[in-house]
Amino acid sequence: MTDKPSDKPKLRSRQWFDNPEDREMTALYLERYLNYGLTREELQGDKPIIAIAQTGSDLSPCNRHHVELSKRVRDGVTAAGGVTMEIPVHPIQETGKRPTAMLDRNLAYLSLVESLFGYPLDGVVLNIGCDKTTPALLMACATVGIPAIALSVGPMLNGWFRGERTGSGTIVWKAREMHAAGEIDDDEFMELVASSAPSTGYCNTMGTATTMNSLAEALGMQLPGSAAIPAPYRERGQMAYHTGRRIVEMVHEDLTPAQIMTREAFENAIVVNSAIGGSTNAPIHLNGIARHLGVPLDNDDWQRLGYEVPLLVNLQPAGEYLGEDYHRAGGVPAVIGELLAAGLLPHPEALTANGQTMVENCGDKRSENPDVIKPVSDPMLKDAGFLNLKGNLFDSAIMKTSVIKDEFRQRYLENPDDPMAFEGRAIVFDSIEDYHARIDDPALDIDEHCILIMRGAGPIGYPGGAEVVNMRPPNYLLKKGIHALPCVGDGRQSGTSGSPSILNASPEAADGGGLALVQTGDRVRIDLKKCTADMQVSDADLDARRRALGQMPFAPDSQSPWQEIFREKVRPFAEGMTLQGADAYREIGKKYTP
Ligand code: FES
C-alpha cells in the first residue's frame, strides 16, 4: 500500500496546483501558469518545481554567464523528472553598484525569501558567483528551508599583460601605486586593469568571489568541484546539468539547507578559508548565514578554529596564480583532501549536497600541482587565519595576517624589544572623501610611525560598509619606498587587496563604537600577540569625548528609501550585518500553506 502514488509525501507546490480542499484556488493558480504553455501533467503530477534563482543579467557581468548555464540546469532538472521556473534575483554587481554592492546583499536576500516562500516552488538552484550573490542566496535558502543547491558561475580565465598574470582587483591596487609613482600613464593604467578580466565569470583572484564560492562548496552546498571550474570551460556546463539533476533528487529526499549547513559545516568552512587565504569579507557573510540558520558563530570562532591553519593555495593576492591554475590543481576538493590527509578538517563526516560526506567526496583527492595547491607539510605560510582584535577602539575587528609583506613585518612586528606589537600616532579620517582630500597634505606630517584610521565606513556610516580601509600611504612616502602603513577602520577591504589592515571594526563609529572617540595625534597601540588595539587615552578623557559627541556622527544622509530602512535595522559586521528581526524566521517555506 505504501507504494501507491497517493501515499507519497505531497510536493509543496501541489498546495497551489492540486489542493483538494480548494478547487477554485487550484484552478486560478493553474490557469495562470498554464498560460505560457506548461501542462497539467507538469504542474499536477509528481514533478518537483525547481526555481533557478537567476543572478545573471546585463547589470551583473560577473554572473551573466548564468543566463546560458541555466539552460543546462534546466536540461538536468527535466532529465530527472522536474520542472523549472527561472526567477529573477535583485542584481548585485560588486563593482558597478553605488554606493556599495554590500548594501544590496540584504535586499537580494529579502526579495529571494519572498519569492521562494510565496510561490509554488519545491527546491531551488542558487546561481552564485559575484561576491555578495553567494551569501545573499545562501541566507535566503537558510530562511526558507526548502531543498537548495548552489551552482557557481565559475571564475574568469586568467588575465595576462606583457607575459605576466594579472588578477582581477589585485592589479588595480598595483596599477594605482604604479600610476601614483609615475611609472605608467592614464592609458596604460586602463589597459593594465582591463587585462585582468579576459572572459565571462567571477574574479579570478582569491578575492571575495573565489572565497565565497569555495566556501559554499566547503559548507557542502555545491557538488564537489563546482566552485573553481572556469566559467567558459566545458566542465562548467556539465556541472550545471548535474546540479539540475541533483536538486530534483534532493527534493525527493527532503534534504534541506539546515541539514547541510550545520555548526560542523561552518567549522569546516572556517578551516578551508584559512587554507585558501580567503577574504576578510568571509566572516561577515558566514556569520550572517549561520545566524539565519540559528547556528551560533562569531569572530572568536574564526580565530580559534582558523588562525593556526596553514595557507595552501598560492593565488593572488597572497600568492602568484589565478583561477584557471586553481581549478587545474584540483580546486576545493584537492584543498579539502590535503587538509583531510593531515587531520586538519574538523568534521570529515559533514554531509554535502550530493548526499555524501566530505571524506567520501574528497578523501582521496590531492593537489595536482603542488606549486598552486601546497601540501600541509610544505605550506605557503603557517598560521594563515584571521586574528580577532579587541580593545577600547572596538569590540571586534579582523586582521588577515597572511597578506603581511616582509617590508611591513620587519618595520612593525620584528622589534626584538616588543615583538608582534607596535605603537603609532593616529591620523584619523572621518570619511572616504576626507581621506582622498587630505592623504597627500604635507600638513598631516605622516611618517612610517603613523597609523591611518578610517571611520564612517561601516554598515550604518557608509551605508553597507565601504571597502576602503586599505589606505595607501601619501605619495611622498610611496616615493621613499614605504608601501604600507598600518590601517584600522570600521569599513571593509576588498578581498583582492593585499593590505594587512585591521577592519570590519564593530561596533562602528556611527553606532557609537570606540572609533568615534579617537583623535588625530592620539597614540594607538596594536598588539598582535594579545590581540588588542587601544588608544592610549584615559577612561575619563574618553568619557568626556563621548559626552561631546553629537547624535549619529559619521553618517551622512541616506540617498534612497532602502538605505534609510537598512540603517535602522542593520546589525554590526561582527554579527553578520544581518537585519534585526530577520533571523527569527526559520524554515518558513516548510510551514506554509496558501
Ligand atoms: Fe564580481 Fe569580482 S566583481 S566577482
Ligand code: MG
Ligand atoms: Mg569587493
